[in-house]
Amino acid sequence: MSELSQLILDRIRDVNDYPKPGVVFKDITPLLADPQAFGAVVDALAGLFPGVDKIVGIEARGFILAAPAACRANAGFVPVRKKGKLPSATLEASYDLEYGSATIEVHQDAFEPGDRVLIVDDVLATGGTAEATVELIRRTGAEVVGVAVLMELAFLKGRERLADIDLRALVIV
Ligand SMILES: O=P(O)(O)OC[C@H]1O[C@H](OP(=O)(O)OP(=O)(O)O)[C@H](O)[C@@H]1O
Numbered sequence: 001m002s003e004l005s006q007l008i009l010d011r012i013r014d015v016n017d018y019p020k021p022g023v024v025f026k027d028i029t030p031l032l033a034d035p036q037a038f039g040a041v042v043d044a045l046a047g048l049f050p051g052v053d054k055i056v057g058i059e060a061r062g063f064i065l066a067a068p069a070a071c072r073a074n075a076g077f078v079p080v081r082k083k084g085k086l087p088s089a090t091l092e093a094s095y096d097l098e099y100g101s102a103t104i105e106v107h108q109d110a111f112e113p114g115d116r117v118l119i120v121d122d123v124l125a126t127g128g129t130a131e132a133t134v135e136l137i138r139r140t141g142a143e144v145v146g147v148a149v150l151m152e153l154a155f156l157k158g159r160e161r162l163a164d165i166d167l168r169a170l171v172i173v
């Protein structure tokens with residue numbers, strides 16, 4: 001196992017039965033509290049897909065990783081937010097995730113024509129959130145070059161829902 005993988009795994013805490021019975025929640029707050037680990041993760045995410053124009057972060061935990069990664073990669077940051085939070089005209093998509101359902105939005109004018117876009121999030125579980133985000137970005141006319149996550153929960157098979165996407169995870173459990 002790589003040094004980075006170990007650094008990450010040692011700083012993600014399992015919380016049983018949160019937010020619902022049966023769910024093992026991957027709590028990234030210990031990792032975020034460690035500046036060396038946080039910095040290494042941001043650097044790694046920013047380096048996975050060189051040359052992207054925009055990095056999209058998904059509210060809320062995705063913002064924590066995607067915004068510094070965008071800065072580091074010299075790319076623009078675009079927020080995908082839960083419904084009702086973006087002030088200008090939006091596109092929206094609804095989806096199910098491991099423990100619920102939600103509707104997300106992006107500003108219609110968030111991308112330039114032909115923008116190459118990377119989606120960054122903390123956890124890929126069922127893949128519902130990432131799949132809906134890919135759909136949203138494609139509807140704007142921009143190109144999704146990949147999805148980069150800190151942690152993939154392989155047993156939930158989210159990767160199968162993103163068959164046409166270059167999906168990279170810093171750790172897979
Ligand atoms: O692969 P999926 O089953 O779709 O689950 C993954 C999503 O779930 C979490 O977000 P959540 O909606 O809990 O929002 P939060 O970031 O505000 O905690 C996580 O940050 C991912 O975005």
Ligand SMILES: Nc1ncnc2[nH]cnc12
Pocket residue numbers: 023024025026027097098099123124125126
């Ligand atoms: N098990 C889990 N832990 C943390 N975030 C998640 N998002 C979806 N499933 C999750």
